[in-house]
Amino acid sequence: xxxxxxxxxxxxxxxxxxxxxxxxxxxxxxxxxxxxxxxxxxxxxxxxxxxxxxxxxxxxxxxxxxxxxxxxxxxxxxxxxxxxxxxxxxxxxxxxxxxxxxxxxxxxxxxxxxxxxxxxxxxxxxxxxxxxxxxxxxxxxxxxxxxxxxxxxxxxxxxxxxxxxxxxxxxxxxxxxxxxxxxxxxxxxxxxxxxxxxxxxxxxxxxxxxxxxxxxxxxxxxxxxxxxxxxxxxxxxxxxxxxxxxxxxxxxxxxxxxxxxxxxxxxxxxxxxxxxxxxx
Amino acid sequence: xxxxxxxxxxxxxxxxxxxxxxxxxxxxxxxxxxxxxxxxxxxxxxxxxxxxxxxxxxxxxxxxxxxxxxxxxxxxxxxxxxxxxxxxxxxxxxxxxxxxxxxxxxxxxxxxxxxxxxxxxxxxxxxxxxxxxxxxxxxxxxxxxxxxxxxxxxxxxxxxxxxxxxxxxxxxxxxxxxxxxxxxxxxxxxxxxxxxxxxxxxxxxxxxxxxxxxxxxxxxxxxxxxxxxxxxxxxxxxxxxxxxxxxxxxxxxxxxxxxxxxxxxxxxxxxxxxxxxxxx
Numbered sequence: 001x002x003x004x005x006x007x008x009x010x011x012x013x014x015x016x017x018x019x020x021x022x023x024x025x026x027x028x029x030x031x032x033x034x035x036x037x038x039x040x041x042x043x044x045x046x047x048x049x050x051x052x053x054x055x056x057x058x059x060x061x062x063x064x065x066x067x068x069x070x071x072x073x074x075x076x077x078x079x080x081x082x083x084x085x086x087x088x089x090x091x092x093x094x095x096x097x098x099x100x101x102x103x104x105x106x107x108x109x110x111x112x113x114x115x116x117x118x119x120x121x122x123x124x125x126x127x128x129x130x131x132x133x134x135x136x137x138x139x140x141x142x143x144x145x146x147x148x149x150x151x152x153x154x155x156x157x158x159x160x161x162x163x164x165x166x167x168x169x170x171x172x173x174x175x176x177x178x179x180x181x182x183x184x185x186x187x188x189x190x191x192x193x194x195x196x197x198x199x200x201x202x203x204x205x206x207x208x209x210x211x212x213x214x215x216x217x218x219x220x221x222x223x224x225x226x227x228x229x230x231x232x233x234x235x236x237x238x239x240x241x242x243x244x245x246x247x248x249x250x251x252x253x254x255x256x257x258x259x260x261x262x263x264x265x266x267x268x269x270x271x272x273x274x275x276x277x278x279x280x
Numbered sequence: 281x282x283x284x285x286x287x288x289x290x291x292x293x294x295x296x297x298x299x300x301x302x303x304x305x306x307x308x309x310x311x312x313x314x315x316x317x318x319x320x321x322x323x324x325x326x327x328x329x330x331x332x333x334x335x336x337x338x339x340x341x342x343x344x345x346x347x348x349x350x351x352x353x354x355x356x357x358x359x360x361x362x363x364x365x366x367x368x369x370x371x372x373x374x375x376x377x378x379x380x381x382x383x384x385x386x387x388x389x390x391x392x393x394x395x396x397x398x399x400x401x402x403x404x405x406x407x408x409x410x411x412x413x414x415x416x417x418x419x420x421x422x423x424x425x426x427x428x429x430x431x432x433x434x435x436x437x438x439x440x441x442x443x444x445x446x447x448x449x450x451x452x453x454x455x456x457x458x459x460x461x462x463x464x465x466x467x468x469x470x471x472x473x474x475x476x477x478x479x480x481x482x483x484x485x486x487x488x489x490x491x492x493x494x495x496x497x498x499x500x501x502x503x504x505x506x507x508x509x510x511x512x513x514x515x516x517x518x519x520x521x522x523x524x525x526x527x528x529x530x531x532x533x534x535x536x537x538x539x540x541x542x543x544x545x546x547x548x549x550x551x552x553x554x555x556x557x558x559x560x
Contacts, residue, residue, distance in 0.1 A: 042332075044405050045368025050327045059347050067339050088325025089382075097376060100403035102369075121401075121422065123380035125324050142401065 008248035012070035024206035026055030089126035109171030186240035222251030288528035292350035304486035306335030321459035369406035389451030466520035502531030
């Protein structure tokens with residue numbers, strides 16, 4: 001399995017704190033040592049850092065932790081390989097262009113019976129079920145909307161129906177972004193939190209790091225973080241339900257199919273067991 | 281204008297030495313301070329580092345200089361903006377998928393009358409003539425070869441004819457790679473060098489760095505470097521002619537349309553004027 005991390009914010013925000021928690025799970029506090037990657041959008045462009053080596057040992061991951069790159073939409077992933085060997089072409093996130101925008105995708109889970117899904121001219125480069133699913137999504141999006149609709153939420157609602165199809169093929173927790181919107185789709189493990197004023201303190205589960213968000217923010221900042229497992233001890237993360245999707249824009253969740261909020265009790269710090277390994 | 285740097289090698293080779301020379305021209309010894317980028321292929325995958333800030337000041341560029349990432353195909357670019365503002369989406373190289381492979385492109389020059397060239401569904405994200413030309417190349421390649429021919433050189437020969445068309449629209453010095461082959465096309469400024477045994481010493485023009493390639497290589501290593509301007513003082517760089525192309529594979533130039541080799545005299549070190557600014 002793998003772990004996902006996504007962020008949506010209303011002002012350019014760095015993700016150093018959350019990313020520092022995540023990378024520990026890439027070989028130190030978690031088993032996800034088969035590569036990692038992160039994509040930061042800036043305007044219509046993006047920058048990406050990737051490594052097929054464990055994130056906890058990567059000099060590139062250290063740079064990303066220490067060099068505050070500010071972005072309003074971020075997608076990150078640490079990998080524990082199942083389908084596809086350990087290599088750069090199989091390292092998430094994947095980014096492709098559609099409608100003159102860069103779309104970025106990362107997946108946690110495993111699919112079966114996916115190789116007959118039509119991908120058109122969008123061929124996978126690596127061997128993962130994840131990249132294949134991304135190619136299928138893009139091909140279906142372009143087929144359904146040869147030009148993108150004015151109301152972009154229509155696109156994401158359509159993507160949610162596609163994700164519902166993939167749900168029947170296995171575990172499909174996903175993060176997807178076009179640089180403006182960040183979409184999360186859950187089949188079993190995905191948590192979200194929206195931070196806004198009044199900001200408090202937070203302590204990472206996986207590393208002895210505490211942050212006082214009040215010192216790092218202004219009162220109008222809104223930042224949502226989506227992750228496979230909660231990253232902090234003393235905050236309320238909301239667990240997403242199977243089949244639930246959330247669409248985030250400028251830090252806020254602007255649409256979801258969920259009526260129900262599942263509050264997660266504060267996580268307990270158990271050294272050595274902070275990031276549960278998933279059986280899938 | 282901009283500067284290009286490409287490498288093809290028969291064994292995974294780091295480009296720290298050449299890149300160290302190039303980044304100085306990104307704001308210190310040269311005027312190309314409007315961003316920089318580099319793509320390293322590893323297997324079928326790649327990793328890329330980009331920054332719209334000057335390369336000579338970039339912590340990310342420093343990492344790339346200090347952390348030896350070994351690759352057999354590299355494309356890099358430092359930018360002095362002409363078409364398109366300074367932003368990440370306008371920062372070269374550009375990478376897109378075609379035929380299940382990642383293609384990477386960087387351009388030095390300026391084009392006119394290019395916006396009517398058909399790009400099909402491969403829409404540019406930024407505003408540069410360069411990215412537009414890349415989209416046109418990919419669209420033409422896919423139209424001409426719905427599936428890639430067995431002899432890959434056929435593709436590159438076809439690309440050369442496309443480049444000949446672009447040559448009539450302005451200055452078009454280009455580097456292009458699919459991760460196996462590296463292609464260089466010249467309209468005015470492009471130099472190349474192939475290093476093989478017996479290896480010697482080389483000294484950068486733009487920085488007080490000397491390397492003894494004999495200590496860094498084995499006797500069977502072959503590495504070709506292509507650059508807008510020679511990067512070293514005491515080596516023979518070959519100047520490419522207008523309309524000349526070279527296709528490099530595993531370090532060797534395996535095809536060119538040039539019969540004639542133009543030997544360049546050893547460069548002279550003139551502090552402060554090492555990397556001439558181009559008027560175009």
